[in-house]
Amino acid sequence: MLANLPPNTVERLSLYRRRLLNFPFEEKPFIHSHQLAHLLKINPAHIRRDLMLMGFSGDVHKGYDIKKLIKKIGQTIDCKQIQKVAFVGVGDLGRAVAAYFNNADSRLKIAATFRLTEEPKTQYADVHCYNISKMKSIIRKEGIELIVLAVPPSFAKEISKTIISSGVKGILNFTSVHLEVPKHIYIEEYDMISKLEKLSYFTNK
Amino acid sequence: MLANLPPNTVERLSLYRRRLLNFPFEEKPFIHSHQLAHLLKINPAHIRRDLMLMGFSGDVHKGYDIKKLIKKIGQTIDCKQIQKVAFVGVGDLGRAVAAYFNNADSRLKIAATFRLTEEPKTQYADVHCYNISKMKSIIRKEGIELIVLAVPPSFAKEISKTIISSGVKGILNFTSVHLEVPKHIYIEEYDMISKLEKLSYFTNK
DNA sequence: TTTTTATTGTTAATTAATTCACAAATAAAA
DNA sequence: TTTTATTTGTGAATTAATTAACAATAAAAA
Numbered sequence: 019m020l021a022n023l024p025p026n027t028v029e030r031l032s033l034y035r036r037r038l039l040n041f042p043f044e045e046k047p048f049i050h051s052h053q054l055a056h057l058l059k060i061n062p063a064h065i066r067r068d069l070m071l072m073g074f075s076g077d078v079h080k081g082y083d084i085k086k087l088i089k090k091i092g093q094t095i096d097c098k099q100i101q102k103v104a105f106v107g108v109g110d111l112g113r114a115v116a117a118y119f120n121n122a123d124s125r126l127k128i129a130a131t132f133r134l135t136e137e138p139k140t141q142y143a144d145v146h147c148y149n150i151s152k153m154k155s156i157i158r159k160e161g162i163e164l165i166v167l168a169v170p171p172s173f174a175k176e177i178s179k180t181i182i183s184s185g186v187k188g189i190l191n192f193t194s195v196h197l198e199v200p201k202h203i204y205i206e207e208y209d210m211i212s213k214l215e216k217l218s219y220f221t222n223k
Numbered sequence: 224m225l226a227n228l229p230p231n232t233v234e235r236l237s238l239y240r241r242r243l244l245n246f247p248f249e250e251k252p253f254i255h256s257h258q259l260a261h262l263l264k265i266n267p268a269h270i271r272r273d274l275m276l277m278g279f280s281g282d283v284h285k286g287y288d289i290k291k292l293i294k295k296i297g298q299t300i301d302c303k304q305i306q307k308v309a310f311v312g313v314g315d316l317g318r319a320v321a322a323y324f325n326n327a328d329s330r331l332k333i334a335a336t337f338r339l340t341e342e343p344k345t346q347y348a349d350v351h352c353y354n355i356s357k358m359k360s361i362i363r364k365e366g367i368e369l370i371v372l373a374v375p376p377s378f379a380k381e382i383s384k385t386i387i388s389s390g391v392k393g394i395l396n397f398t399s400v401h402l403e404v405p406k407h408i409y410i411e412e413y414d415m416i417s418k419l420e421k422l423s424y425f426t427n428k
Numbered sequence: 429t430t431t432t433t434a435t436t437g438t439t440a441a442t443t444a445a446t447t448c449a450c451a452a453a454t455a456a457a458a
Numbered sequence: 459t460t461t462t463a464t465t466t467g468t469g470a471a472t473t474a475a476t477t478a479a480c481a482a483t484a485a486a487a488a
Contacts, residue, residue: 024475027475029418029421033414033417061476061478069437076435078435079436080435095420096423097423114375114376115416118416119416125423164419168316188425192316194241194320194323196238196242209234210395213234213411215233215234215331216300216411217409218330218331220393222306231446255466256466268448272446280466281465284453284456284464286465
């Protein structure tokens with residue numbers, strides 16, 4: 019977290035790391051910008067620029083040292099302490115994301131999931147699943163700071179108020195309801211209805 | 224679909240329409256750019272510019288005629304024929320989206336959902352839920368053109384191949400696996416892992 | 429040695445998205 | 459009537475994101 023990086027660069031750095039972790043770097047410890055670019059289907063200049071913004075240098079002939087690059091990305095974008103996340107109303111999708119973060123190497127941990135239905139006994143991937151009525155107390159007790167929200171629109175406003183008053187720092191909002199949050203909360207909205215209508219528009223030329 | 228609109232404009236037009244449909248336009252038939260902007264927490268110039276790109280004009284004092292605007296947005300971004308959508312592995316989130324589109328007024332219809340688990344008997348909101356093994360034949364039989372994909376990453380590559388070979392036109396990819404698709408397919412990817420890591424970065428200053 | 433080749437790091441150029449700013453228009457107030 | 463106050467429509471300015479271009483470098487080939 020040295021410089022103040024552009025949002026898109028932060029997102030790409032996360033992608034670079036994930037891709038590199040799946041790369042056989044024990045055998046091939048270096049990678050060129052164009053190779054990584056090819057894997058991600060983006061422009062190589064983009065990669066060189068993003069790494070430059072982190073202050074990371076490669077070897078003009080060997081390319082980038084993958085282990086060092088993975089480490090540098092961690093130092094740049096990862097939080098210093100463990101940061102806890104909760105899923106509210108997130109379905110199947112949550113399982114895979116939880117599995118990714120709840121491995122030993124990540125600073126983000128999925129600490130809880132909340133459901134609207136009556137008290138579920140289930141838990142998955144070591145993550146407890148609570149009824150929504152317990153949300154506020156669990157968020158506070160666990161110190162959860164990030165929320166992924168994907169409940170039906172009729173519940174969104176009410177639940178978001180509870181979330182906001184629980185003192186979280188960031189929300190990914192997947193409901194198609196626009197949420198108003200205080201300025202100290204970082205929010206990103208992904209409205210599937212407008213994304214589908216856009217998809218429809220551009221697939222009809 | 225007159226002009227070739229910028230992607231972000233198409234997305235916002237969809238948002239404008241949804242917000243206006245919830246506005247009491249029978250009592251208040253006109254709205255000013257700054258009023259709609261306030262509802263959506265965006266810049267009023269943005270709205271005026273987007274409407275201008277559609278070739279839609281307002282009254283310099285009364286503002287925009289809401290009914291006419293809703294109609295114009297439909298003529299601009301909606302497909303001419305019904306276009307069918309399928310959800311693959313989408314959970315709770317899908318229900319609300321399906322409910323929205325499967326009303327009489329939308330040209331997009333959620334025609335099917337597919338699950339990885341053994342043949343489910345369920346259906347929701349009049350949408351049939353099939354086992355994934357039926358996917359290719361159903362996509363073809365129903366003429367489904369758009370896919371929302373949200374399966375666990377280990378399944379993503381394989382399932383996407385089937386989807387692509389079924390002849391769809393567009394995919395919203397929520398798996399954290401980057402998909403390579405032929406050029407004639409429009410794809411938009413939303414990688415929740417990198418979005419969460421970005422959220423983490425910006426909530427830690 | 430010298431030449432060729434390939435790649436980084438970075439500035440410059442381009443493209444896209446957003447916001448500013450103001451002329452034109454006209455309803456309402458004076 | 460005349461003035462004041464608003465709001466649209468839009469060109470210009472700004473900001474952000476992406477891509478191109480190339481000097482500097484040094485390994486490998488000649």
